[in-house]
Amino acid sequence: MHSNIDTLFANLWQDYVAITPSAKKVHELLGETAGKVALINDHVAFRTFNIDKVNLEKLSQHFLALGYEEKGQYNFEQKKLKAKHFEHADTTKPKVFISELLVEEFSADVQAIIQNMIANIAENAASQDDFLYSGTHWQVSSADYETLLAASEYAAWMAAWGFRANHFTVSVNHLPHFQVLADVNAQLKDAGFVLNTSGGEIKGGPEVHLAQSSTMADQIEVQFSDTKKQIPSCFYEFAQRYALPDGDLYQGFVAASADKIFESTNAKG
Numbered sequence: 001m002h003s004n005i006d007t008l009f010a011n012l013w014q015d016y017v018a019i020t021p022s023a024k025k026v027h028e029l030l031g032e033t034a035g036k037v038a039l040i041n042d043h044v045a046f047r048t049f050n051i052d053k054v055n056l057e058k059l060s061q062h063f064l065a066l067g068y069e070e071k072g073q074y075n076f077e078q079k080k081l082k083a084k085h086f087e088h089a090d091t092t093k094p095k096v097f098i099s100e101l102l103v104e105e106f107s108a109d110v111q112a113i114i115q116n117m118i119a120n121i122a123e124n125a126a127s128q129d130d131f132l133y134s135g136t137h138w139q140v141s142s143a144d145y146e147t148l149l150a151a152s153e154y155a156a157w158m159a160a161w162g163f164r165a166n167h168f169t170v171s172v173n174h175l176p177h178f179q180v181l182a183d184v185n186a187q188l189k190d191a192g193f194v195l196n197t198s199g200g201e202i203k204g205g206p207e208v209h210l211a212q213s214s215t216m217a218d219q220i221e222v223q224f225s226d227t228k229k230q231i232p233s234c235f236y237e238f239a240q241r242y243a244l245p246d247g248d249l250y251q252g253f254v255a256a257s258a259d260k261i262f263e264s265t266n267a268k269g
């Protein structure tokens with residue numbers, strides 16, 4: 001386990017931008033516009049399978065050890081996912097959103113592909129310092145990737161990319177030159193970035209105390225066991241939080257919005 005939060009997130013960021021070049025460009029663009037301020041991350045999201053060796057609980061240990069606390073639970077019935085979010089007492093540290101795929105709810109074929117992937121992982125791997133950005137511990141065939149993709153975009157993404165940050169999220173509240181998320185989106189579109197429009201460009205809003213948008217994932221070439229394929233990697237998210245009646249900013253997540261954000265790694269078209 002890492003003993004320093006900033007080192008962990010710095011390593012996660014390096015791994016993430018290496019396969020998400022657009023996030024690096026957006027990061028530079030927003031940082032410049034804001035007068036070269038450091039961007040604050042609202043949250044960082046992780047994906048996994050609900051298999052003991054690597055489940056949500058195993059991933060969360062890395063953050064609990066750094067002083068994070070579990071704060072919310074979410075269910076995505078259609079996508080067959082469960083998720084939890086974690087917060088740190090230091091509110092400048094990103095919240096952490098971890099989801100896990102409910103493997104037993106899929107066909108025997110799909111389960112077998114996933115179980116074969118996980119069988120390649122060393123028994124104690126999930127507790128290693130670098131596990132959260134260790135990528136894949138296996139290589140699947142392009143046919144197995146397609147089988148997973150037909151059943152679950154999330155399962156296919158995991159097969160290709162493994163353990164790493166699925167997305168970082170800019171806190172719009174901490175961008176001094178932007179008042180609202182719509183203005184951030186407008187600047188990104190002007191600069192040629194493609195936003196996820198599933199469920200509308202902005203998911204949520206003041207009525208649920210959280211507004212979110214995201215880019216569509218970059219398309220990156222991946223080496224499968226038999227061939228190379230160009231597939232979606234990671235995306236960048238933007239979140240604006242609104243005050244609750246007591247004056248504090250809402251810190252939770254909105255399942256209906258997160259459901260659409262997941263689709264940022266769908267293949268276009």
Ligand code: NI
Pocket residue numbers: 043045097167169237261
């Ligand atoms: Ni997110």
